[in-house]
Amino acid sequence: MEQALKWEGKQAVQVNGVTVEQAWSVVSDFCNVHEWFPTVETCHRVEGTDGQTGLVRYCASNKIKDEETKWAKERLVEIDPVGRCLSYEVLENNVGFGSYVATVKVVPVDDGDESEGKICRIEWSFMSDPVDGWTKDNLESYVGFCLQHMADKMEMNL
Numbered sequence: 001m002e003q004a005l006k007w008e009g010k011q012a013v014q015v016n017g018v019t020v021e022q023a024w025s026v027v028s029d030f031c032n033v034h035e036w037f038p039t040v041e042t043c044h045r046v047e048g049t050d051g052q053t054g055l056v057r058y059c060a061s062n063k064i065k066d067e068e069t070k071w072a073k074e075r076l077v078e079i080d081p082v083g084r085c086l087s088y089e090v091l092e093n094n095v096g097f098g099s100y101v102a103t104v105k106v107v108p109v110d111d112g113d114e115s116e117g118k119i120c121r122i123e124w125s126f127m128s129d130p131v132d133g134w135t136k137d138n139l140e141s142y143v144g145f146c147l148q149h150m151a152d153k154m155e156m157n158l
Contacts, residue, residue, distance in 0.1 A: 098129035
């Protein structure tokens with residue numbers, strides 16, 4: 001039997017009025033994703049130390065009608081404060097993910113002196129096994145939707 005190919009995707013969003021340091025403080029707070037993501041109701045540390053590789057978080061979504069709550073346990077596999085980049089993997093879930101690894105990076109945007117450093121871009125790339133009931137485009141669109149929501153909340157609150 002032929003093995004299915006991995007899905008790879010990348011989304012990016014510009015965040016206006018927010019410095020790279022401010023955006024990184026949000027992205028690097030691994031167990032606070034429920035404050036910034038539209039579909040995550042709760043997120044908390046399961047094991048490990050905040051800001052260190054090996055940290056495991058539990059995330060769960062809002063319950064929709066008669067559906068069971070969607071959840072995932074995810075492990076921080078790399079964090080680079082200097083490069084403002086982190087990677088995590090899904091360990092367990094009831095969403096349908098097999099292997100899933102994502103990398104989120106915050107980068108400055110150079111637009112001359114116009115923004116005085118208050119503009120940045122967040123890039124989110126992933127590699128995943130195909131997910132039952134989804135297409136690669138669905139997953140990429142979902143990542144883009146979450147990223148845009150996160151950027152909008154940053155622009156309003158930071």
